[in-house]
Amino acid sequence: MVLENQDNRNLWEKIGDYFSANSIWMKWYCTGCGAIELPPTMTSRFDMERLGMGPMATPRQADVMLITGYLSTKTLRRVIYSYEQMQDPKYIVAFGSCTINGGVYYDSYATINQLDKYIPVDLYIAGCMPRPEAVMNAFADLISMIKKGQANGWRHYQENYEWYKKNQLDSLEEVIIHDEFHE
Amino acid sequence: MTVMNFVYGFIILLAAFIFQTTITGFNRKVTARIQKRYGPRWYQQFLDIFKALRKSSITHGWIFDFGVIMALGGIMATVIFIPVAGFEAFPNMDNVYIISYLLAIGMLGMAMSAAGSGNPWASIGVSRALTNMLAYDIPLMIVIFTLIFAFDTASVSEIAAMQQGMGILGWNAIRMPLGGIVAFIALFGMLGKKPFDSFIAPAEIASGPMVEYGGKHLGFMFILHELMTFIEVSLILNLFFGGGSSILVYAIKYAILYTLVNIISQVMPRYKIDQAVKFFYRVPLVFAIIQGLVVIFLGWGVSVWF
Amino acid sequence: MMNSMNNIMKQVDDVLNVLNKEVISNRQFAIDINKGDVHQALTYLKSIGFTQLSIITCVDLIADNKFQLIYILNNWELGLFVIVRTDIDRDNPSYVTVVNIFPGAKYYEREVHEFFGVTFEGNDSSFKPLLLEIWDDIPPLRKDFDPQVYSDRKFEKRDSDKIYRSKIGGVKL
């Protein structure tokens, strides 16, 4: 599905998007192996805070969720769970080829193949794994997308909620998280 | 009490917010330089706050919402009573007792709201925050009572004015050095700076009381935090570091004091909450008691030493 | 080093009922043990210095209709590994736990149960799922389980004009 791009924001939304673009808090959730390139991106060498980005502890506080690589079904349940806890506007950046078509895990029984069937992805970063430069570049792109009002994945998710839910249930059977230790 | 008092109060409120937020932004830059990186823009803190206010929010029941409003109201009321370099919105009402009671409303509102969210991390965070308050408050209050005893007044602006005109030697932190040390250490605890930030420790309790706040609630919490920082730094500045003879001097002294605290806290790990309590009840409490005894029985430091 | 390994192998051969032994390298050897003797073998090996259980795993010998359980023990003093192998029935895979000898076996057995369906009597927690959640097929590491089929059934693939699959020498992987 292509995310619509027309710009019909009013002035207040434009101002709001200016603030959203320049202050992006990412959720502190390492979903996959791409997370190993996040510490260099965050710390002194590449310094993500230059762009106004910083890690935040909980989903409620965060604006952007980084899906750092492959997602096993077990993680996808948590990802959906915590994505729905985030407050609008919220964005998703997907790392690496695993989120696009499964990558090297195309025939794995545990990982999903195409992420945007389950949650709306605003931006993909190619590569396995994306270098910190690529990650920074993607963040710069995300900022300009938000400024132009093109990062509308969260709206898309609200409007097509049934479609996403159906896909989620098809692959996961249930999104509810039980007591995982089975006691 | 005229309309002008309220206008002045509003001006103090607005100026305090803008000033403290700028200082916070500047200190984020200082922090970045200590960590060998470039750091955010100086106005990043404003962007963060307005961004948070722009987002949608979720409520976890009326206690959750009401607590935030109560905390913000209590803190805003407190800011109005803070004397800044002799400038007071409501003259003769800047009593230490009023400030500390109003401050407690803010604290309690925050605690109520965080507990109302029903998240266990938030409850742990709140209980840690209150424990932490209990830890730094006892030594600090002993020192403040000593000041009140020594100067026969509980008015913050009068205590600040008594330190003027003698340069650095007039500061209470110099006249009563042990008390000054206690106040400076307590400032770390009041501001929630490391090593006394275990109640918002992200790696332990996922940012504690803040855990369920998102969107507008979080924005209000940030504003609240800026104003609270202003109150706490101003209180210590007025009581122990001589206040300011003019707004400019006051602002410079304020910035230096806050930046100093921030720089020190950047090379500190955090205490566990029980260790923090033990720490405050050991050295600062003993210092505070000694200072009190010295002032009461020997009278040193009440008048200027030299 | 070869010397001490030969000594140990000789000792093991004397004490235990070893069906078959194999030297893998100069620091590693494998012994085949009857299904009933594994506990005795592990206890004995532990007493002569193989104090650490490195891994418990299983191999699906589908051609012989058998599961082969593998216990790898490590002797830190001499720097030796021993691989203890035993065959169990594939149709009704069940075995007895070794948790009483090596407490660390608890989670390895649980994993073997999850991946191969081998049940371990005496280790109650081994019946619970560990890595997988809501699993609805035969245990995934058995040879007759095809992950490609499972993945095609469960997870939607990206539509694309061309599908690039690794193809070497005309064989589709």
Add this chain to the structure above:
Amino acid sequence: MKEVKLFLGPQHPGMHGNYSVQMYVDGDIVKKARPTPGFLHRGFEKLMERRLWMGNLALIPRICVVEPDINEMVYAQGIEMLAKVEIPEKAHWIRMMILEMARLAIHIMGLGGIGGPTGLYTLTYWAIAQRDLILDLFEEITGARVYHMYIVPGGVRKQLPDGILEKLSELLDELEVKIPEYRELGLKHPIIHKRLKDNIMLPEDVVWEVGITGIGMRSATNKEYDLRKVQPYARYDQVEFDVPVANYSDALTRVNIKYKEIFQSIRILRQVIEKMPKEGEVRTKISTGSALRWKVPAGMVYSAIESSRGEYGYFIVSDGKEMPYRIAVRGASYPQGLLGIEKYLVDCRIDDASLWMDTMGVCSPEIDR
């Protein structure tokens, strides 16, 4: 009082990687802890049975994200043991160099990592930026920052680039100056001492009960239980190095051992630079056949090396075909990450839970695979 159930992870700043521990706490004390692995489960062991021996090279580094080179080494070593191939002398030395550089990288990251749970972020920021310089060297040697795929069965992929040894020795000089600064900032800090000393204990009988290897084992038993010494692989028998040990294992001891191991790695690397043959092949064929579709003789072997967290091994079964018959992975943090958490995170305070994970060396991807 009723026990409260808390989730430490998967989405929690105190958790490294995608892992979860459910804690039942009474006040601040953990009364019951249950690990929940599997968030990173990709089914490697199954996937490897479906790939060529050569094709697996792309998969295996991804098993352990923070220290991928050990996977390549274990895999290559196992295949060489099965095929009874002796690889060229120079390849051994290059492998040692890669492995020790990887150990340096992860230990520096680990040293900075204690800044996270204790709140000393400055240390974390400095150390991770320092580690990046090692990754730069990796990039120059192998072409990739994280997943190198450089150690291949039969040697290493290609010759070292010119002048890399000089650059490495310059970097080692820099590290020898910089790492003690981190000690001054972190390990000597009185508050860090307060938090780490006599805390998060690991008695010797627990080591044997759970099966913990690596730094945890050496810090509790006072013996040089290091596979590099006990079963020397590559050319570890031809270099001199010490294995730091202790007989009292609290968190501080383990971090200090990590700190000392950094210097031992530097010492090994210096000897490697000195003793490495200047000329020579670096790769040999495992068997005849095409470059990709070679076969490995039938047999089974357990190949293990010393990773930064302990014994890391692959159990490899070959049936003489082009693909492995079965590969089982023994992640080094498997014992402490599952049984260790279940039994010994209990009675720890929730403040210390993430420090527990950090100093015991729990790495989630190698547990989940």
